[in-house]
Amino acid sequence: MRRSLLLLPLCTAVALLAGCGNKGPLYMAKPTPAGTQPATPAAAPAAPATTAPAPVHGFVTDMTAFNAFIATHPTPDQFRAAYPDVLLVLPGTVATRELRSNNSRYFAEVDANGRITGGKFM
Template structure:
């Protein structure tokens, strides 16, 4: 019984050494200071347009600025924004109350259509 207690630390030390293999010494790389993130220029908050979209030229100009979904919801709070992957029915609406948006890789709205 005493031999078992003596062999246990020896076995665990050998297992640790065997696990290293030919990897070389382990070390922590020196910490490099992170570069300060460059903040994009703040866009002025859009003025909310209440109701459904009636002025499509102004709406198209707004979409051309590639707003985020949050900026869209602030600018047009009464228009339902449907993003890709969102489950929605496709009933016909002729009052421009629901906008199916197309997004770019950064998640900004690049276009879409009313349905």
């Protein structure tokens, strides 16, 4: 009888923790400062006309090509078109921070015009 009474709090604690899921702590990317809101398309300087690269399906495996793409300072829409299977997390977006070792989620840093200037995979 005593053993079952001692297990009751333990079972309750396990049941409560099991309902939490395995998502890890939440991570909120750094918000952009108030004075650096992305400009409207009409106010942005005209970008040189280039052909869009072919989309890379799957996660990022060729880091040299990916870094060369980021060096062009793409917009979030261009990033999503080029890497449709990689989750782009922009500043101010709430996302979990669990460990992903397959380069499937990119936390981007953006400039005043809203273009991606760098970031890291997490």
